[in-house]
Amino acid sequence: MNVLIVEDERQLSHEIEIFLTKQGYQCDVAFSGKSASEKIYVNSYDFVLLDIGLPDYNGFSLLKEAKQTAKESAFIILTARGSTDDKITGLDLGADDYLSKPFSLLELQARMQAILRRKHGLKNNTIEINGFILDIQNRTVSFNNTPINLTKKEFDILHYMALHKNRVITRVQLTEHIWGDVLEEDYESNYIDVHIKNLRKKLAAYNNADFIETVRGIGYRLNMAS
Amino acid sequence: MKLQVKLTFYNAIFQAVIAVAIGILLPIVIERVVYNHIDKRLHARAEKMMKIIQIGGLDDIIKDQECSYGDYNIFKEEYVSISPLSSMPANFGKDTIENAEVNIENTVAKHRVLSRGFLYDNQLYKIEIGEGLSTVEQLKLTINKFTIWMVAIVMLISILMNMTLAQLLLMPFNAIITRKLKAIHHPNTFIEDHIKTSTYEFAYLDQSINEMMIKVKNAFQIEREFITNVSHELLTPISILQNRIENILSESNLPHEVALKMVESQKTLVRLSKVIKALLYISKIENEQFLRNEKVNLKAVTEEVLEELEDRLAQKDIRVVQSWDEEIELSNCNRSLIHTLLFNLLSNAIKYNKEHGEIFISSSHPDNHFQLSIRDTGVGVEGNHLPYIFDRFKRFRPDDEMSFGLGLPIAKKIAIFHDIKIEVKSEMATGTEFILTFLTIASR
Numbered sequence: 001m002n003v004l005i006v007e008d009e010r011q012l013s014h015e016i017e018i019f020l021t022k023q024g025y026q027c028d029v030a031f032s033g034k035s036a037s038e039k040i041y042v043n044s045y046d047f048v049l050l051d052i053g054l055p056d057y058n059g060f061s062l063l064k065e066a067k068q069t070a071k072e073s074a075f076i077i078l079t080a081r082g083s084t085d086d087k088i089t090g091l092d093l094g095a096d097d098y099l100s101k102p103f104s105l106l107e108l109q110a111r112m113q114a115i116l117r118r119k120h121g122l123k124n125n126t127i128e129i130n131g132f133i134l135d136i137q138n139r140t141v142s143f144n145n146t147p148i149n150l151t152k153k154e155f156d157i158l159h160y161m162a163l164h165k166n167r168v169i170t171r172v173q174l175t176e177h178i179w180g181d182v183l184e185e186d187y188e189s190n191y192i193d194v195h196i197k198n199l200r201k202k203l204a205a206y207n208n209a210d211f212i213e214t215v216r217g218i219g220y221r222l223n224m225a226s
Numbered sequence: 227m228k229l230q231v232k233l234t235f236y237n238a239i240f241q242a243v244i245a246v247a248i249g250i251l252l253p254i255v256i257e258r259v260v261y262n263h264i265d266k267r268l269h270a271r272a273e274k275m276m277k278i279i280q281i282g283g284l285d286d287i288i289k290d291q292e293c294s295y296g297d298y299n300i301f302k303e304e305y306v307s308i309s310p311l312s313s314m315p316a317n318f319g320k321d322t323i324e325n326a327e328v329n330i331e332n333t334v335a336k337h338r339v340l341s342r343g344f345l346y347d348n349q350l351y352k353i354e355i356g357e358g359l360s361t362v363e364q365l366k367l368t369i370n371k372f373t374i375w376m377v378a379i380v381m382l383i384s385i386l387m388n389m390t391l392a393q394l395l396l397m398p399f400n401a402i403i404t405r406k407l408k409a410i411h412h413p414n415t416f417i418e419d420h421i422k423t424s425t426y427e428f429a430y431l432d433q434s435i436n437e438m439m440i441k442v443k444n445a446f447q448i449e450r451e452f453i454t455n456v457s458h459e460l461l462t463p464i465s466i467l468q469n470r471i472e473n474i475l476s477e478s479n480l481p482h483e484v485a486l487k488m489v490e491s492q493k494t495l496v497r498l499s500k501v502i503k504a505l506l507y508i509s510k511i512e513n514e515q516f517l518r519n520e521k522v523n524l525k526a527v528t529e530e531v532l533e534e535l536e537d538r539l540a541q542k543d544i545r546v547v548q549s550w551d552e553e554i555e556l557s558n559c560n561r562s563l564i565h566t567l568l569f570n571l572l573s574n575a576i577k578y579n580k581e582h583g584e585i586f587i588s589s590s591h592p593d594n595h596f597q598l599s600i601r602d603t604g605v606g607v608e609g610n611h612l613p614y615i616f617d618r619f620k621r622f623r624p625d626d627e628m629s630f631g632l633g634l635p636i637a638k639k640i641a642i643f644h645d646i647k648i649e650v651k652s653e654m655a656t657g658t659e660f661i662l663t664f665l666t667i668a669s670r
Contacts, residue, residue, distance in 0.1 A: 009462050009465075009466065011466045011470075012462065012465055012466045012469065015466060015469035015470050015472075015473055016469065018473050019469065019472070019473055019476075022476070053458055080457055080458045080461040080462050080465065081454055081457055081458060100461075101461045101462060101464070101465040102461055102464045102465035102467075102468045102469075102495075102499050103465070103468075104468070104469075104472060105469050105472045105473070106472070151536060151537050151540075152533075152536075153536075153537045154537070167476060168475065168476075168485075170475065170489050170492055171489075172489070172492045172493055172496050173472075173492075176496065182569065183500060183503055183504045183507055183566070183632070183633075183636065191537070191538065191541070194537075194541045195537060216482075217482075217485075217486045217489065218475075218485055218486065218489050219489070
């Protein structure tokens with residue numbers, strides 16, 4: 001998978017690059033709209049992560065232009081302007097998704113995977129964890145064809161952890177994923193812990209749910225042989 | 227007092243003063259003019275009489291024993307009398323003219339009388355020539371009456387004309403007030419045009435308002451740009467730090483203590499970014515960067531929010547009791563803002579509720595306005611804190627360490643933006659009630 005990171009803030013593009021490289025993506029970086037335009041013209045990328053606020057280029061016109069040359073690429077807009085108009089404009093111009101800064105790298109990866117699933121119409125839209133089957137499409141979980149009644153949030157948590165299996169996800173990351181759009185400040189709340197507790201209880205009724213591990217003081221990890 | 231009335235009133239007073247002055251002065255002037263004419267006539271007649279006496283002699287005229295003569299015209303309007311004098315008058319040779327009541331053949335009437343002494347045949351005589359003043363008196367009366375009527379009519383016409391004129395003159399002023407000030411709810415909706423007027427002052431006012439509104443508009447524009455810049459300048463470094471922490475956390479050989487510190491930093495960072503985002507959100511609402519062009523079914527949005535909050539409700543085992551007397555559609559609003567408003571109020575109602583508590587959502591219609599009440603059975607807010615509950619950065623509960631309480635200020639801003647009145651009632655240990663009154667946007 002080839003990714004072009006178009007971001008004039010070098011430290012930020014660097015962090016994204018480190019993360020994506022670790023996840024097995026081939027990363028290329030452009031610090032200006034001009035160089036991005038050239039790179040998109042020459043190379044073919046699966047993903048273009050595009051910062052809208054570039055110093056030399058209007059991000060939207062770059063997007064418009066790039067959509068012409070790189071029809072196969074998926075575009076994710078990154079912006080710190082945080083305006084809903086920007087979001088609408090971006091999506092109207094054919095961007096596949098939109099992330100406002102600051103965003104979690106795990107969220108970025110989840111969005112990229114969702115785009116891949118959508119683009120390639122993956123038949124296998126299920127994840128299997130210890131006998132539990134997650135149907136991503138229909139957002140259901142079942143065990144031995146018996147559906148398990150999870151709330152939306154519980155499903156989201158399980159799905160997010162499955163996407164980032166075998167790595168610790170902090171409570172903040174989980175909260176941001178579930179409540180990210182909401183301007184709430186309730187970070188000491190134990191909502192996530194309660195969700196996990198309920199999730200474990202519901203799963204344990206069918207099979208061993210030990211694969212959800214608590215990492216003391218930090219968060220949770222879903223252990224799964226890959 | 228209205229300027230129109232004031233102008234008319236002052237004008238009327240001014241005219242009344244002038245009218246009274248004319249009413250007083252006019253008869254006096256007329257009297258003087260008339261007397262002047264009469265006096266001239268009397269002098270002329272006196273001269274004529276003297277000539278007649280010189281030519282024809284006095285004896286022809288005076289025929290009776292008393293050596294006096296009197297002649298009157300038939301209406302007793304004029305008369306001439308000559309009578310002998312026993313002593314020399316002080317002003318001999320000069321004419322004296324005065325008004326006198328003269329008895330002519332048993333009729334007393336006011337006359338203007340010229341008297342002159344003269345010497346004839348070594349005998350002193352006095353000649354009196356009189357002219358009746360009854361016509362003059364009549365004239366004075368007529369003029370007075372006429373003046374009063376005239377003044378009254380002129381005043382009436384002038385008041386009416388003044389009223390109309392003032393209204394006409396003030397038309398551009400009213401246009402300026404309605405179009406330039408009252409109709410403007412936000413500087414961005416201000417249209418810089420000119421109200422038609424030939425009055426310099428109103429053109430000046432119009433121009434000044436235009437200039438002021440352009441300044442305000444620019445200030446809003448600057449604020450808008452500032453908001454965009456602040457978001458960019460503050461959120462970008464936060465973004466860098468947050469991603470770096472995530473990368474550090476994913477390092478495989480990271481000591482646990484360091485990881486713990488990183489998690490704490492992550493929390494702080496998220497908190498910081500939430501505060502910035504919340505403040506930007508408030509600024510954007512205040513700067514009217516949200517459109518109000520959507521229709522929203524209030525009940526549907528409430529259901530949506532409750533669904534979003536179902537886990538939190540379940541965790542505290544809170545029962546939601548809804549009673550809607552009818553479906554309410556809101557127009558001219560922003561769906562996402564209304565959603566946030568309800569979310570903030572309901573999440574607040576959960577947060578400060580007790581375990582196994584209740585939330586009552588009910589609608590009503592007092593005074594023809596649609597009202598929505600959200601009442602919880604929670605800890606309540608102390609009475610002295612209640613007025614500040616919508617203020618930014620007020621925090622009352624010491625156990626709320628992380629809360630900086632921007633949920634309610636945001637709710638308030640959204641309410642103001644939508645012309646919704648938001649009120650709060652609370653009783654300690656019983657619960658808090660938020661009442662939304664939809665002043666303009668609700669329709670059945």
